[in-house]
Amino acid sequence: MIEKILLAVSGLGHAEEMLKTFADLPAAKRAKITVLHVVPGQTTAESMTAKWEEGGKILANAIQYLNLDPSRVSSILRQGEPKDVVCQVADEIEADLIIMGSRGLKRLQSILSNSVSQYVFQLSSRPMLLVKDDIYVKKINRVMVAIDSSDSAKHCLKLALFLMQDLKGAELFLANVNTDWMGKSNKPDFNPADNPVLAAAAAEAKKYGVPVRCVSSSGTSGQEGIATTSGRAGQEICRLAEENNIDLLLMGSPDRRPSIAKSFVDLDRLLGASLSDYVRVNATCPVLLARTEAA
Template sequence: MIERILLADSGTGHSEEMLKALLAIPSVQRANVTILHVVSQERSAEAMEAKRQEGEALMANVVERLKLDPTKVTTMLRTGDPKGVVCQVAEEVNTDLIIMGSRGLKRLTSILSNSVSQYVFQLSPRPMLLVRDDLYVRPIQRIMVAVDKSDTARKCLDLAIFLLRDIPGGRLHLVHADANAKEDLSGAAAEKDPILAAALAQAKRYDIDTRCWVATGSAGQAICRTAEDVRADLLLLGSPDRRPSIAKSLPDLDRLLGSSLSDYVRVHANCPVLMARTAG
């Protein structure tokens, strides 16, 4: 369930539109929203006060533009490094979902450019919804889940069902990226795939319109290709944390260097990507 949402708003990008699209879903409308804006430390008190006033005005405008229920929204202005502050506040408010904008920088570029969203993705265990600046946020009707045997994939399926069960005319697309498959499959042929069959059975218990796909090739390309083919409005992808517990405060070098599935999909998918995390 999504009961607490943290919107890390820098004043740019499409994160606000993403929040609006989520709050249009009946099952999410009861969620409490925290809007966070972080201002960097300035040299003079006057400059600092000006930045704080700008931040307060920005958050007030978000509440007004999105017509948020004042009883369910909290605005929070913090000073410091946005990367660390977002992670800290996510834990403070025990958020179920972080929404952030992303420039969609590739591989090492995102590290060298000090990307806030990439840093938060590395270090926060919370589910994170990334919205690239070059994407158009559509009303959520078609949700795609990348399915495999992992706990994070099951978590994504549960979340997709939670969202779709109250969306009139909504559709769930299940894709299994199988590098060993001889050809792409859809419909009844794809439903015979054991991994998809189990996920389909779960979705049918909630009477959700569901389509199945087996996609060949590398997992990242297969998932992104299928998301484009079905015109997915939202893609859910599991991103297990493979680091040992002693290194939880350190970035995952595979992801930082762009060699992970989640990094590829984050950059190349043509729709917002929600990445669920569990230790594993």
């Protein structure tokens, strides 16, 4: 399922660290890695030469740090607008996953600062694993999937089960935020069988022999400062991930735009109105966003 990974590096080391951890998963042992660094255009030939030399060193250092089988790794140094080139190369190599760092900028701030990860998140249909600058990358053992009845959530569950195959000591957390479950959030007597969404997901996971723990929240506590429904749900997902010491969080990011508008930015995400955007910005662990397109 994940045979080709695109790693976009900037020289800061966060994405490289995540890739090295991810590559240790048994399910990713045979994946081909393409390491990409993009050199922005420069005003003079001298500065361009300097940037190319710097980019070559960044690629060499990244490959040395990864210390993977050379037959699995290739590198690309390309000039252009970074946010455009990442999308282009991902399509060229038919990447199954994009891994890149993120400053975790919020809402319009990311637009005004020309955030590369935010732009790629908007326009690429490929799964993305984002690593914020301020988080600690840990060995992947505790994986959480944000579960609801959507196709994108089901897709994330399948992806998580793929990644966790043959992963010893791993545990899968299924998190569902449902405002109908008032007063039943995380109580000791909570029975996941009473929540049909969690029950179905847990049954699917058990087919693969993956240890499962279900967590549910009504999303009603500590939410006074969050005005939108997606913000309240996002806050609860982030809280559950932090409380359960999650190493990797997966959630769906459905594309609601018609096909004619795929090349345009989704304003809901840019303005922070989407659940996935809230979690991308606020989660304290790496976040893997997987998208299924709407008809």
